[in-house]
Amino acid sequence: MHITVRYFASLREALGPSESVEIAEGSTLGALRDALIARGGAHAEVLARGRALRCALNQLMADEATAVPAGAEVAFFPPVTGG
Amino acid sequence: MSSPARVRIQTDDFDLSTEVAALRAGDGGVGAVTSFVGTVRDRNSGTPGEVSAMELEHYPGMTERAIEAMIDEALRRFDIRDARVIHRVGPLQPGDQIVLVVVSSAHRGSSFQACEFLMDYLKTQAPFWKKETTPEGARWVDARVTDDEALARWGIAAGNSQAAVPGAPV
Numbered sequence: 411m412h413i414t415v416r417y418f419a420s421l422r423e424a425l426g427p428s429e430s431v432e433i434a435e436g437s438t439l440g441a442l443r444d445a446l447i448a449r450g451g452a453h454a455e456v457l458a459r460g461r462a463l464r465c466a467l468n469q470l471m472a473d474e475a476t477a478v479p480a481g482a483e484v485a486f487f488p489p490v491t492g493g
Numbered sequence: 494m495s496s497p498a499r500v501r502i503q504t505d506d507f508d509l510s511t512e513v514a515a516l517r518a519g520d521g522g523v524g525a526v527t528s529f530v531g532t533v534r535d536r537n538s539g540t541p542g543e544v545s546a547m548e549l550e551h552y553p554g555m556t557e558r559a560i561e562a563m564i565d566e567a568l569r570r571f572d573i574r575d576a577r578v579i580h581r582v583g584p585l586q587p588g589d590q591i592v593l594v595v596v597s598s599a600h601r602g603s604s605f606q607a608c609e610f611l612m613d614y615l616k617t618q619a620p621f622w623k624k625e626t627t628p629e630g631a632r633w634v635d636a637r638v639t640d641d642e643a644l645a646r647w648g649i650a651a652g653n654s655q656a657a658v659p660g661a662p663v
Contacts, residue, residue, distance in 0.1 A: 422550075471559070483537075489654055491621065491622055492592070492619050492620075493619075
């Protein structure tokens, strides 16, 4: 199924603002992250396990155990620093 | 239901007096207004004057939605009348105003508390990212553990600066 993955801040600089990604039905956000890491290159570097990273599903903060529905808008970004 | 005007993300500056007046307008039950203004510092942890400029990025849509939900939570937790949040994005200079939180209530205690709650929440849960320019070049600002600790006082796990720890909630 198709989903959209968006990136912000340092991840956007490395990977671009967004991309369309094909993943297996029932995949979690964590599985999606692993699949993107498996591409190697910049993806493997900035999404690497152990790096400070948060994610959102359909514009709500989410944890990596959350399943990704078809057509979802997923986002990966560094810890937030507003205010 | 909430009005979208409770939250504004904008490049323009804001005026505290105007916003306080707008929040109080037409509500004779208001007896207290608490406000917080955050400003851009000319330093982070280092030398005074080291930060010459700052750039604020956000997640259009999600940022507004997240702060709307924070105000709803403040209205549930505290005996307040209303609240407004303005956050600037784009290029900013040291000394510029960056964020405004204004809360109205019948009595002072609840608006003091709600104002601090909203800022603690916003610091670790609203999607904004700061990039500062220093003599060594531009760098993304790191999240602070102390901001997570500030939110923990309200019984909420931030999971922001700790996101790097393996096994920690993201």
